[in-house]
Amino acid sequence: VGPPGADVEPNRTDIKALGLIVPRHADEALQSRSSWERIYNQVEADVAGCVVFGRYRIIEMELANHFNVSRTVVRDVLTRLRERGLVRKNQSSHWIAGPLTAQTVKDHFVLRTMLEPPAIRLGARAVSQARLETLLRRLRGAEEASTAGALREVEAIQTEFIECCVLAAPNERLKDLVRNNLLPVTATDRLLRRLGLPGDPAIITELRLVAELLLRGATEAAVSMMETHLQASLNRTIAQMKIVAIIPGPGVTAAYLTPVLD
Secondary structure: OOOOOOOOOOOOOOHHHHOOOOOHHHHHHHHHHHHHHHHHHHHHHHHHOOHHHOOEEEOHHHHHHHHOOOHHHHHHHHHHHHHOOOEEEOOOOOEEEOOOOHHHHHHHHHHHHHHHHHHHHHHHHHOOHHHHHHHHHHHHHHHHOOHHHHHHOHHHHHHHHHHHHHOOOOOHHHHHHHHHHHHHHHHHHHHHHHOOOOOOOHHHHHHHHHHHHHHOOOHHHHHHHHHHHHHHHHHHHHHHHHHHHOOOOOOOOOOOEEEOOO
16 A cells, blocks of 8 residues: 555455455455445435435335345445435335425524534634645635536535534534534535536635635634525525426436335
8 A cells, every 4th residue: 555645556456366265254245345335326316316306215125126236235225325314214114215395404404503603613723724724725726717617526625614614623422413414415415416406606605705714713703604604505505496396307217216195
């Protein structure tokens, strides 16, 4: 793997080609990991592409047959989707996806407003100045770039902003709450992008203002700007969901997704 800081690409080799004796249980675990990673992105895309249109049941056996994988692999995938807030289990232990509603989004943003601005206040002194300066340069670059170029990396920039400015708080429980609440919010944003809805360059400007205020030591102003950003983000998301509401439902869904009629 090379020495630290050498920026050397690791030499990845199939462990079986090294002549090592791999216990059966370890081999099965490696194969399972490889299998769920291979299909996860496609399953997430299939699920995210339909939840805004209603409630769907995911049938484990059909999902396993669809991708020619084991039920163990299917459960690995569904567990990770549940962690991201895209699926859940109902009282009958059926896997259910959706519906994604305006109220669901509002609920998550209420929690964001309760958690993230206080986290910024709590962690302001612990923020890495070097990391914050790097983030600010990235935000300014995205703001000055073309709209399309800026929005292509907005998700990555938002992730770095949260890691740098919000999760600097020295409270592990608070950080866990922030992360868990953000999973379905991020999934919603990704879904709206996949449906072809444009992002808003104002996101970059709002985050840049928060970062600048933190760098200047204006913590309370940064907290206030974060609250403004969250309200604006909620309004943008709800407006886009209203657009989606008039779009006809998906003409074709994956075979393992069955509409649930209310």
